[in-house]
Amino acid sequence: MGAGGVAGRHGTGHFVIKVASVQTNPVINAVEDNVTDMVRAIEDLAGAGVQLAVFPELATTGYMFDSPAEARAVAEEVPNGPTVQRLLRACADNDMYVVFGIAELAGDDIYNSSAILGPDGHIGTYRKLHLWDNENTMFTPGDLGLPVFSTPLGNIGILICYDIWFPEAVRALTLSGADLLCVPTNWVPLVAGNGANDTAMANVLCMANSHCNGLPIVAADRCGEERGQLFLGRSVITNATGWPAAGPGHADREDVLIADVDVESSASSRQWGQFNNPLTNRRPDVYQ
Numbered sequence: 001m002g003a004g005g006v007a008g009r010h011g012t013g014h015f016v017i018k019v020a021s022v023q024t025n026p027v028i029n030a031v032e033d034n035v036t037d038m039v040r041a042i043e044d045l046a047g048a049g050v051q052l053a054v055f056p057e058l059a060t061t062g063y064m065f066d067s068p069a070e071a072r073a074v075a076e077e078v079p080n081g082p083t084v085q086r087l088l089r090a091c092a093d094n095d096m097y098v099v100f101g102i103a104e105l106a107g108d109d110i111y112n113s114s115a116i117l118g119p120d121g122h123i124g125t126y127r128k129l130h131l132w133d134n135e136n137t138m139f140t141p142g143d144l145g146l147p148v149f150s151t152p153l154g155n156i157g158i159l160i161c162y163d164i165w166f167p168e169a170v171r172a173l174t175l176s177g178a179d180l181l182c183v184p185t186n187w188v189p190l191v192a193g194n195g196a197n198d199t200a201m202a203n204v205l206c207m208a209n210s211h212c213n214g215l216p217i218v219a220a221d222r223c224g225e226e227r228g229q230l231f232l233g234r235s236v237i238t239n240a241t242g243w244p245a246a247g248p249g250h251a252d253r254e255d256v257l258i259a260d261v262d263v264e265s266s267a268s269s270r271q272w273g274q275f276n277n278p279l280t281n282r283r284p285d286v287y288q
Contacts (some may be wrong), residue, residue, distance in 0.1 A: 010092070017052060018221065019180075019260075020048075020258045021220040022039070022052045022055050022256055023250070025222060028062030029070070033135075034059065035083055038087065045096070046095065050096070050100070053096060055098070055100035055101065056100075057222070058103060058186065059101045062100070062226060064226045075104060075110045078106075078115050087117055091118055092120075094119075095119050099114055099116045104125065110139050112128040114182070126160070127143060130166055132162040140239045154179035159183050164206060165205065170209040170272060171183050171212075173215075183220070189230040203247075204230060207242045214266050216239055216261045217238045218261075233246070235257055239261060239265075240269035242282055246258060
């Protein structure tokens with residue numbers, strides 16, 4: 001679709017899709033059960049008219065690996081591994097687009113990745129660029145850059161969890177023509193935590209990045225506790241103005257957020273009056 005995204009597709013300035021953020025509590029290493037839950041969710045969401053579903057970071061495997069060897073034992077090739085193949089069948093059967101987190105095996109490397117699938121097959125893979133804490137001992141930093149995936153629903157960018165703390169990444173995807181940003185995540189309390197405000201910070205980051213780029217965001221967090229690590233929940237969907245279209249979700253249990261998002265309004269939402277637009281007003285000549 002190129003940098004113009006879906007703008008002008010119908011000549012109306014509007015193209016609304018129904019999206020879902022699926023907040024789950026996957027069990028570490030229980031890949032088959034986790035994927036069964038995902039397939040069931042896809043079937044239910046299709047019945048509700050959802051076109052795009054986003055699941056959390058490492059939704060298929062769980063997160064708190066004890067060692068690289070444990071992570072490697074459940075990592076799979078993308079798209080040829082059994083997990084992706086099973087989800088591809090679910091997408092085809094339910095006419096659904098899905099973004100989800102997976103431990104990706106590629107040669108000697110393991111990546112914290114997200115795949116985007118559709119009714120017609122594997123669309124692409126994003127590998128997490130900014131690794132958080134002990135992820136640095138488990139995974140190889142992403143080497144595929146910041147791709148934007150062209151789909152019938154619009155141009156879709158993906159970031160994973162800690163990536164959203166880097167506004168440069170969101171801006172780069174916007175400049176590359178993204179109409180919508182999907183963020184599979186496993187938000188945890190911050191190192192210098194501040195209690196309940198930890199949940200607010202993650203939501204504010206999504207809202208601020210969405211607002212500053214005129215870019216709807218579908219952020220799917222996990223919930224629960226795994227091997228002593230608490231996860232924050234509070235998944236959120238924003239519209240192109242940055243305000244929540246659904247959520248934040250519950251902090252302490254599984255949840256599903258559904259919203260209608262106008263992906264064609266992304267470009268027009270960036271024009272703030274006659275003179276101001278956060279993309280065209282940029283001064284890259286001084287950002288060194």
